[in-house]
Amino acid sequence: xxxxxxxxxxxxxxxxxxxxxxxxxxxxxxxxxxxxxxxxxxxxxxxxxxxxxxxxxxxxxxxxxxxxxxxxxxxxxxxxxxxxxxxxxxxxxxxxxxxxxxxxxxxxxxxxxxxxxxxxxxxxxxxxxxxxxxxxxxxxxxxxxxxxxxxxxxxxxxxxxxxxxxxxxxxxxxxxxxxxxxxxxxxxxxxxxxxxxxxxxxxxxxxxxxxxxxxxxxxxxxxxxxxxxxxxxxxxxxxxxxxxxxxxxxxxxxxxxxxxxxxxx
Amino acid sequence: xxxxxxxxxxxxxxxxxxxxxxxxxxxxxxxxxxxxxxxxxxxxxxxxxxxxxxxxxxxxxxxxxxxxxxxxxxxxxxxxxxxxxxxxxxxxxxxxxxxxxxxxxxxxxxxxxxxxxxxxxxxxxxxxxxxxxxxxxxxxxxxxxxxxxxxxxxxxxxxxxxxxxxxxxxxxxxxx
Numbered sequence: 001x002x003x004x005x006x007x008x009x010x011x012x013x014x015x016x017x018x019x020x021x022x023x024x025x026x027x028x029x030x031x032x033x034x035x036x037x038x039x040x041x042x043x044x045x046x047x048x049x050x051x052x053x054x055x056x057x058x059x060x061x062x063x064x065x066x067x068x069x070x071x072x073x074x075x076x077x078x079x080x081x082x083x084x085x086x087x088x089x090x091x092x093x094x095x096x097x098x099x100x101x102x103x104x105x106x107x108x109x110x111x112x113x114x115x116x117x118x119x120x121x122x123x124x125x126x127x128x129x130x131x132x133x134x135x136x137x138x139x140x141x142x143x144x145x146x147x148x149x150x151x152x153x154x155x156x157x158x159x160x161x162x163x164x165x166x167x168x169x170x171x172x173x174x175x176x177x178x179x180x181x182x183x184x185x186x187x188x189x190x191x192x193x194x195x196x197x198x199x200x201x202x203x204x205x206x207x208x209x210x211x212x213x214x215x216x217x218x219x220x221x222x223x224x225x226x227x228x229x230x231x232x233x234x235x236x237x238x239x240x241x242x243x244x245x246x247x248x249x250x251x252x253x254x255x256x257x258x259x260x261x262x263x264x265x
Numbered sequence: 266x267x268x269x270x271x272x273x274x275x276x277x278x279x280x281x282x283x284x285x286x287x288x289x290x291x292x293x294x295x296x297x298x299x300x301x302x303x304x305x306x307x308x309x310x311x312x313x314x315x316x317x318x319x320x321x322x323x324x325x326x327x328x329x330x331x332x333x334x335x336x337x338x339x340x341x342x343x344x345x346x347x348x349x350x351x352x353x354x355x356x357x358x359x360x361x362x363x364x365x366x367x368x369x370x371x372x373x374x375x376x377x378x379x380x381x382x383x384x385x386x387x388x389x390x391x392x393x394x395x396x397x398x399x400x401x402x403x404x405x406x407x408x409x410x411x412x413x414x415x416x417x418x419x420x421x422x423x424x425x426x427x428x429x430x431x432x433x434x435x436x437x438x439x440x441x
Contacts, residue, residue, distance in 0.1 A: 009425060010425030010428055015331070015335070017428075018407060025329075049404055049432075051440075052435055053404065054295075055296060056296035056297070056405075058299060059309075064313050065288075065291070068313050068320075071313070
């Protein structure tokens with residue numbers, strides 16, 4: 001086949017114009033695939049016609065492409081996901097998390113408070129135990145006193161204030177069986193600093209004092225009742241104010257109270 | 266070839282390929298339509314319809330039956346001719362003058378169309394009258410060779426040869 005003659009026949013120009021029959025179009029197409037010269041010729045014709053027809057365009061709408069794309073639904077504007085980003089699971093999760101956190105804090109706080117309460121209660125309890133113990137001690141003392149007071153064998157010896165100390169008084173409960181006295185010294189003033197009360201057992205004929213000891217704990221003792229051992233056959237009891245540590249014999253100028261044991265027949 | 270690939274992608278409804286082909290041929294189609302309807306606004310309207318129709322019928326295009334350019338050129342010519350036959354168009358355009366395409370080619374610089382077409386316009390206008398006639402019928406009006414032969418009262422062989430020589434002349438103008 002004479003390619004050159006074929007090209008020169010002008011059929012390719014008609015091909016580009018769309019002026020050929022369908023059968024002729026298919027023939028040209030087939031030949032184009034076989035002969036690059038024919039294809040090249042068609043491309044050049046097409047390019048020239050494209051230029052020619054473009055030359056007759058005027059005031060082409062520059063926005064036409066955008067309009068077309070919009071009408072065809074191209075490049076749809078990025079539609080925000082209508083589905084909420086956070087669904088109920090997320091919300092529930094966060095809510096649960098917040099509740100748990102709050103609950104945890106509350107628990108920790110409560111625990112702290114309870115620990116503190118327990119500590120307070122423990123302290124109070126030990127304080128109360130001390131009080132109970134003290135009360136028990138006091139109760140025992142009181143019971144002892146009551147038993148002493150009720151005991152028929154107890155000899156009561158009131159000690160009256162002497163001389164300058166007439167306002168003072170004391171009382172001795174003498175339990176001869178147990179060889180002890182209970183001295184109620186509530187009627188004595190607090191001894192001045194450096195001084196102590198000293199308790200004496202006396203026999204009258206001849207007048208002989210025997211020291212029963214000093215009341216060293218006078219100030220700190222609440223009920224001012226002192227239990228003192230007494231092995232003597234006392235006929236009277238006296239209380240003097242002596243220098244700390246006590247004296248060998250009573251200082252008579254400082255004799256506060258004195259009482260004679262009533263003779264029982 | 267790149268163009269074949271573009272057309273193939275276009276057939277597969279590739280939006281990017283469509284856009285490329287639009288950029289390659291839309292001005293030409295606008296020109297062809299404008300030559301028929303002689304109204305740039307209506308030409309814009311019809312051109313949009315043409316490309317939308319092309320997109321919707323992309324699957325029907327077959328390379329064996331002709332060039333893609335020829336295919337869309339046919340759609341454009343038919344759409345433009347349909348437009349001139351519509352009632353609204355006829356009412357608005359009572360007297361369509363019978364000028365040829367060369368009469369609407371701008372030879373001065375236009376602010377709106379800074380295309381190469383303007384530059385070559387003045388040369389195209391110098392095409393011989395016999396060329397203008399045959400080009401008008403075959404390319405702008407979509408006449409078949411038989412129809413052109415009848416309209417110009419010339420044998421088909423003469424049409425083909427004359428057209429061949431005219432296009433050669435055109436190619437010398439626009440492709441250099």
